[in-house]
Amino acid sequence: MATTVIETTPPHLKPFVPSPVPATVQTYGSSIWGWITTTDHKKIGTLYLFTALFFFLIGGIEAEIIRAQLGGPNRHLVSAETYNQIFTMHGTTMIFLAIMPLSAAFFNFVIPLQIGARDVAFPRLNAFSYWIYLLGGLFISIPILFGHAPNAGWFGYAPLTTKAYSPGVNVDFWVVGLQILGISSLAAGFNFITTIINLRSPGMSLMRMPVFTWMAFIVQFMIVLAFPVITVALFFLLMDRFFGTQFYEVASGGDPLLWQHLFWIFGHPEVYILVLPAFGLVSEVVPTFSKKPLFGYPVMVYSGILIGFLGFGVWAHHMFAVGMGPIADSVFGVTTMLIAIPTGVKIFNWIGTIAQGQFKATSASLFAVGLVCLFTIGGISGVMHSSPPADLQQTDSYFIVAHFHYVLFGGSIMGIFAGIYFYFPKMFGRIMDEKLGKAHFWLTFVAMNLTFFPMHFSGMLGMPRRIYTYDAGQGWDAFNQTSTWGAYLLFVASLIFMYNFFKSLKSGRPAGPNPWGAGTLEWTIPSPPPPYNFAALPNVTSRYPLWEGKQADIDSARINQQGGKSAEELGIVLPYNTVKPALSALFLVLMFSGLIVGHWLIFAGAAAMVLALYAWLTSPLEPEHH
Amino acid sequence: MSTATVSHHYSSTGLDNRKIAIWAFIGSECMLFVSLISTYLIYKDRSVVGPYPHTPWTDPSTGHVYHAILNIPVTSASTFILLMSSLAMVLALSAVENKGKPQRNLGERILGNSKLWLFMTALLGLGFLGCQAYEFTSFVNEGLTIKTNLFGSTFFTLTGFHGAHVTAGVIWILSMLFIDIKRGLGPSDALNVDIMALYWHFVDVVWVAIFTLVYLIR
Numbered sequence: 077m078a079t080t081v082i083e084t085t086p087p088h089l090k091p092f093v094p095s096p097v098p099a100t101v102q103t104y105g106s107s108i109w110g111w112i113t114t115t116d117h118k119k120i121g122t123l124y125l126f127t128a129l130f131f132f133l134i135g136g137i138e139a140e141i142i143r144a145q146l147g148g149p150n151r152h153l154v155s156a157e158t159y160n161q162i163f164t165m166h167g168t169t170m171i172f173l174a175i176m177p178l179s180a181a182f183f184n185f186v187i188p189l190q191i192g193a194r195d196v197a198f199p200r201l202n203a204f205s206y207w208i209y210l211l212g213g214l215f216i217s218i219p220i221l222f223g224h225a226p227n228a229g230w231f232g233y234a235p236l237t238t239k240a241y242s243p244g245v246n247v248d249f250w251v252v253g254l255q256i257l258g259i260s261s262l263a264a265g266f267n268f269i270t271t272i273i274n275l276r277s278p279g280m281s282l283m284r285m286p287v288f289t290w291m292a293f294i295v296q297f298m299i300v301l302a303f304p305v306i307t308v309a310l311f312f313l314l315m316d317r318f319f320g321t322q323f324y325e326v327a328s329g330g331d332p333l334l335w336q337h338l339f340w341i342f343g344h345p346e347v348y349i350l351v352l353p354a355f356g357l358v359s360e361v362v363p364t365f366s367k368k369p370l371f372g373y374p375v376m377v378y379s380g381i382l383i384g385f386l387g388f389g390v391w392a393h394h395m396f397a398v399g400m401g402p403i404a405d406s407v408f409g410v411t412t413m414l415i416a417i418p419t420g421v422k423i424f425n426w427i428g429t430i431a432q433g434q435f436k437a438t439s440a441s442l443f444a445v446g447l448v449c450l451f452t453i454g455g456i457s458g459v460m461h462s463s464p465p466a467d468l469q470q471t472d473s474y475f476i477v478a479h480f481h482y483v484l485f486g487g488s489i490m491g492i493f494a495g496i497y498f499y500f501p502k503m504f505g506r507i508m509d510e511k512l513g514k515a516h517f518w519l520t521f522v523a524m525n526l527t528f529f530p531m532h533f534s535g536m537l538g539m540p541r542r543i544y545t546y547d548a549g550q551g552w553d554a555f556n557q558t559s560t561w562g563a564y565l566l567f568v569a570s571l572i573f574m575y576n577f578f579k580s581l582k583s584g585r586p587a588g589p590n591p592w593g594a595g596t597l598e599w600t601i602p603s604p605p606p607p608y609n610f611a612a613l614p615n616v617t618s619r620y621p622l623w624e625g626k627q628a629d630i631d632s633a634r635i636n637q638q639g640g641k642s643a644e645e646l647g648i649v650l651p652y653n654t655v656k657p658a659l660s661a662l663f664l665v666l667m668f669s670g671l672i673v674g675h676w677l678i679f680a681g682a683a684a685m686v687l688a689l690y691a692w693l694t695s696p697l698e699p700e701h702h
Numbered sequence: 703m704s705t706a707t708v709s710h711h712y713s714s715t716g717l718d719n720r721k722i723a724i725w726a727f728i729g730s731e732c733m734l735f736v737s738l739i740s741t742y743l744i745y746k747d748r749s750v751v752g753p754y755p756h757t758p759w760t761d762p763s764t765g766h767v768y769h770a771i772l773n774i775p776v777t778s779a780s781t782f783i784l785l786m787s788s789l790a791m792v793l794a795l796s797a798v799e800n801k802g803k804p805q806r807n808l809g810e811r812i813l814g815n816s817k818l819w820l821f822m823t824a825l826l827g828l829g830f831l832g833c834q835a836y837e838f839t840s841f842v843n844e845g846l847t848i849k850t851n852l853f854g855s856t857f858f859t860l861t862g863f864h865g866a867h868v869t870a871g872v873i874w875i876l877s878m879l880f881i882d883i884k885r886g887l888g889p890s891d892a893l894n895v896d897i898m899a900l901y902w903h904f905v906d907v908v909w910v911a912i913f914t915l916v917y918l919i920r
C-alpha cells in the first residue's frame with residue numbers, strides 16, 4: 077500500500093490514473109443499535125439517504141395514483157376527498173421528506189470529506205436532526221393510512237386551513253408535522269454553517285472550497301433565515317386551530333394575505349434550498365467527467381450567493397393573482413426576471429466546462445447533463461410567468477405544474493441522481509452498474525418529458541391544477557393520457573434504479589479511493605472512508621488537490637489513501653456513540669403529538685425531553701485526551 | 703490567551719465551534735422575531751372590537767368602557783429590570799473569566815463573585831417574568847384575552863414568545879449557577895458563560911425593540 081503512486085500530472089495534459097483497487101470492501105457494520113446511537117456523519121448521511129429514498133418512493137406512488145386518476149376524463153379511481161389528501165401529501169412528501177433530506181444525505185456525507193474534516197462540528201446535534209426528520213416524517217405520513225392525511229395543498233393557505241374550513245385532524249397533522257420537520261432543518265443548518273466556517277483543513281480557503289460545499293453553505297444560510305418565518309406562520313395557524321386566536325380570521329379583521337406572504341417569504345427561498353444542492357452536485361460531476369476544472373469557478377460561487385440574496389426578494393410572484401396592485405406586481409416581476417441571470421450564468425458555466433473538456437458519458441454525467449437541459453426548460457417557463465399579465469393566464473393551471481416539475485424533477489432530482497451515481501462508490505465502496513444506470517437515465521429522461529411537457533399544453537388550454545377529474549371534449553384528454561403513460565414509464569425507470577442500487581450494494585465492482593479520477597479531497601481517502609476520514613488533516617494548496625500536482629497536496633493524499641488503521645492506532649479521538657440525541661428527538665415529537673392526542677402528553681413529553689437534553693449536555697462528547 | 707478553553711480540535715478560524723453556532727442561531731432568531739413583530743405592526747389598529755392598546759373603547763352592546771390596555775409605567779419598570787439583568791450578566795462573565803486572580807479588597811471580592819452575579823441575573827430575569835405575569839393577568843381581568851381580538855392574539859403571542867425565551871434563559875442561568883455551586887466555574891468555563899450571555903443580551907435587545915414598537919409608539 078505504501079508504494080501506491082498518486083498521479084501528479086495535470087489532467088489536461090494526462091488523464092488521472094486511479095489508485096489500485098482493493099479486493100475487499102469495508103462495511104459500516106449492521107448492528108441496529110450501532111445505527112441508532114451513531115454520531116458518525118457518514119452513517120447519518122447513509123441513514124438520510126435510505127430514509128429519503130423510502131419517502132421518495134411513497135411520494136412517487138402518490139404521483140402514480142394522481143396520474144392514474146387523471147389518465148382519462150371522468151375517472152373515479154379515488155374520491156375527491158382522497159385525491160385532495162394524495163396531492164397534498166405528494167407535494168409535502170417530495171419537498172420536505174424526499175428532496176431536502178436527499179440533499180441532507182449529501183451534506184452529511186460529502187461536506188466533511190470535501191473540506192478535510194473528521195466530522196461535522198456537532199456530531200450529536202447531527203444525529204438529533206436525523207431522528208427528528210425520521211419521526212416527523214412518519215408523523216406527517218402515517219395518517220394517510222387511516223384516511224386522515226393533510227388535504228389542503230402543500231402550501232396550506234389560511235384561512236382555508238383554519239378550523240372553520242378544515243375542521244378535521246387532517247390539517248392538524250400537517251401543521252404540527254411541518255413544525256417538527258422545521259426543527260430538524262434548523263438544527264442541521266446551524267451545524268453545517270459552523271462546520272464549513274470552522275472545520276476546513278489547513279489551506280482550504282473559502283475560494284478553494286469545492287462548489288458543492290459552497291452551494292451547501294449558501295443553502296444553510298437560506299435555511300436558518302427562511303425557516304423561522306414559516307415557523308411563525310405555522311405557529312399562528314396552530315394557535316388559531318388549537319387555542320382560538322384570530323390571526324387568520326377575516327371576520328375579526330385578519331388579513332387573508334398574511335399567510336400567503338409569510339409562507340412565500342419562506343417558500344421561495346425554499347425553492348432554491350431544493351435546487352442549489354443539485355447545482356452543487358452537478359458542479360462536481362461535470363468537471364470530473366470533462367477532465368477539466370470547473371469553468372469560471374469564482375463566477376459560479378458569486379452567482380450562487382446572488383441567488384441566495386435574490387431568493388428572498390421574489391416571494392410575491394406566487395401571489396400576482398391576489399391583487400397586490402401595479403407597484404408590488406412590477407417590483408416582484410422585475411426581481412424575478414433578475415434572478416434568472418445568476419441562474420443562467422451557471423448553465424453557461426457547465427456548458428463551458430463540457431465544451432472545453434473531454435466529456436465522458438457515464439450515468440452520473442448523463443444525469444448532470446439532463447439537469448442542464450431540463451432545468452433550462454423549467455427556468456425559461458419560470459421567466460415567462462415572472463411577467464404578471466402572463467402569469468394571470470398561467471397561474472393555478474397545469475402550466476405551473478409543468479414549470480415546477482421541470483425545475484424540481486428536471487433540476488433537483490436529476491442532480492440528486494447524478495450525485496447518487498457519483499458518490500455511491502465513496503459511500504459504499506462499490507460502483508453502481510453503468511449499463512443499468514444508463515438505461516435508468518434514458519428512460520427517466522424520455523419519460524420525464526413525456527409526463528411533464530404535455531402539461532404545458534393542458535395548462536394553456538385551461539386545465540386547473542388540483543382538479544380531481546374533468547369532462548371529455550375540452551381538448552385535455554390526449555395530453556393527460558400522454559402524461560399518465562409517461563408517469564408509468566417513470567415508475568419503471570425507478571424500479572430499474574432500485575434494482576441497480578441494491579444489486580450494486582451487494583455485488584458492485586469494488587471502487588477504490590478514486591474510481592472517477594476526480595480532483596477533490598474526498599477522493600484521496602479509502603471508499604468507504606474509515607471512521608476518522610483523514611489519517612492526517614490534509615494541507616490544501618489548490619482547488620483540485622489531486623489534479624494540480626502540488627507537492628503538499630500529493631503528500632497529504634499519499635498518507636490519507638491508506639486504509640486499514642484504527643483510530644486508536646493513529647491516536648485519533650472519536651465521539652462516543654450515544655442514544656441521547658435519538659431519545660431527545662423522540663420525546664420532542666411526543667411533546668408535539670400532545671397537541672392532537674391530549675394536552676397531558678405535551679407536558680409529559682416536554683419533561684422527558686428536558687431530562688434527556690440535560691443527560692445529553694452533561695455527558696462528554698468524546699474521551700478526554702491531551 | 704484570554705481563556706483556557708482550548709478546543710482539542712483544529713479549527714479554521716481559531717474560534718470555538720459553539721461561538722459560531724450561537725451567532726448563526728441568533729441570526730435565525732432575528733428572523734423569528736422580525737416575523738412576529740411585523741405581524742403585530744401590520745395588524746395594528748385593525749381589531750374590529752376592543753379593548754385597544756392606547757385608546758379607551760366603549761362596548762356598544764353593554765356600554766362598558768374599557769381603558770387603554772397598556773400599562774406603560776409597569777412595563778418601563780420591567781424593561782429597566784431586564785436591562786439591569788444584562789449588566790449583572792456582564793459582571794458574571796467577567797467574574798468567571800477572572801476567577802483565580804487575587805482579590806485585594808471588598809469591591810474586588812464582590813465583583814469577582816460569579817455565584818452572586820449569576821444569581822442576580824436569574825433573579826432580575828425572574829423579576830421581569832413576574833412583571834409579565836402581572837401584566838398578563840391584569841389584562842385578562844380587564845377583558846383582553848388571546849381570543850378577544852387581533853390585538854390580543856398578536857400581543858400575547860409576541861410577548862409570550864419573548865417571555866418563553868426569557869424563561870429558557872433563566873433555566874439556562876440557574877443550571878449554570880447550579881454547576882458553579884457544585885464545582886465552581888473558572889476561566890475554562892468562560893466560553894460557556896459567554897455563549898449564554900450572548901443569548902441573554904440578544905433576548906434583551908429584542909425586548910428593547912418590542913418595548914419601543916409595541917408600547918411606546920402609538
